[in-house]
Amino acid sequence: MTDITFEESTYSLLEGETVLEGLIRNGVQVPNGCRAGACQACVMQAQEGELPRNSQAGLKNTQQAQGLFLSCQCKPSNPLTIGFTDQGKSRTLAKVKDKENLSAQVLRVRLEKVLDFRPGQYLNIWHGDPEKPLVRSYSIASIPKLEDFIELHIKIIPNGRFSRWAADAMEPGAELNIQGALGNCFYVADDPHRPLLFIGIGTGLAPLYGILRDALLQGHQGKISLVLGAREPDGFYLRRELADLQRDYPQLNVNFVCQSFSNYPNDIGNTDLYQFVKEQFPSTKGTKIYLCGGDTFVRKMKKQIFLSGASMADIHADAFLPCS
């Protein structure tokens, strides 16, 4: 029922429809990714009208003040005049430096370091037809102070439109259109003696590997535990690198937990990830937590961790959302 005006045309939104859905239904091309308010690919700017508060959640107060909002979250109750913004995170080109398989399912891609980031933040890759781009979000595993590249771990999905291309056709020297860095899941050295607990599944290791090494580099003193889960043992990667880190930093303890496989190498525990965490970390009070992986895993683990004592303010999470 609500009217929105975009580039001098006025469109009526249907009951319950978001601005993004309404524009797309009317044939307006709006870049978008997760449609869950996370990736910020669909950010637009209101010139006139009152925005629902939730459509600005997660944006910086400076962006909110300029009327930026997430069109995928915006169901306005008053008329709005809106446009695209060039004041969001601008896009830039980055050359692929190299690519290498870390496992059968994970591709490591290193890009030129063309933007500032904190380890654990993510960037969006805009791929394909500029009129109708594919947007994918990947977390950054590298450390700007140590490494002269942006490292991404790309899960190769059998019919994935981007990941298949990256695995099969993308060559070093190719230019990717990237936007970032985004996200609030990173290490802040405000209390170097607190215990840290990192839990991840799949390529959730990418941001955790970055955050973990960042914490060590910044001189974190407290105990650090990394718990990685996978369905099968071959779902783990970077095992040698993690073993080396554990050798170099006695405060670090790395655990591999595998759910549904009987014949394990002996350094992999055979148990349920949630059960493992419950038994090994019965109280998480005072611990800073980092959770990265699929959306369902992050939700479930976040609740479990919170109920075992950690403060909401200390739980940092990066949930990977399925792409539409």
Add this chain to the structure above:
Amino acid sequence: MSLYERIGGAAAVEAAVDIFYRKVLSDDLISHFFDTVDMDAQAAKQKAFLTMVFGGPNQYSGKDLREGHKHMALTELHFDAVIENLAGTLQELGVAQTDINEIAAIAGSVKDDVLNR
């Protein structure tokens, strides 16, 4: 001194929110209402709620409360469970019983909006 100042203002809200939310999530009577919500967003809402019932500055309106709970088919039982968890939280934090009563009364004043009556 106002109720809000007496119990410690924003710091009291910070101290209470984790305890309160944990109680709510552990309460079988109401925990399922929170299964699909984003926990960070929910914690923010609970801070706003606690600020209101502690007599602090807030932007809650009857209309917001009505809208927010309309689809949930809540009954008196659910409402009372929340109040009980709130009282338990305050007891744990050592808030005086007279203040707890005052806070429960403020919470009770929005009952009709929450239950959509």
